[in-house]
Amino acid sequence: MGEAKRRQDLGIPPREKKIENKESKFKIKETLNKFPYLPYILGFSLLVILIIDLVNYYK
Numbered sequence: 001m002g003e004a005k006r007r008q009d010l011g012i013p014p015r016e017k018k019i020e021n022k023e024s025k026f027k028i029k030e031t032l033n034k035f036p037y038l039p040y041i042l043g044f045s046l047l048v049i050l051i052i053d054l055v056n057y058y059k
Contacts, residue, residue, distance in 0.1 A: 003015070
């Protein structure tokens with residue numbers, strides 16, 4: 001702890017830890033934060049497609 005003692009003697013605050021932002025390849029969180037209604041639209045459209053497919057199957 002040489003540096004910590006030296007900084008304390010000089011009256012300098014402790015060194016701040018660097019925060020690394022881990023960038024993911026899939027920007028799912030950013031997309032959901034940008035468009036919070038997107039899952040509802042996708043779910044509703046999937047439900048409509050399944051109902052149409054079911055109706056066409058029983059014709």
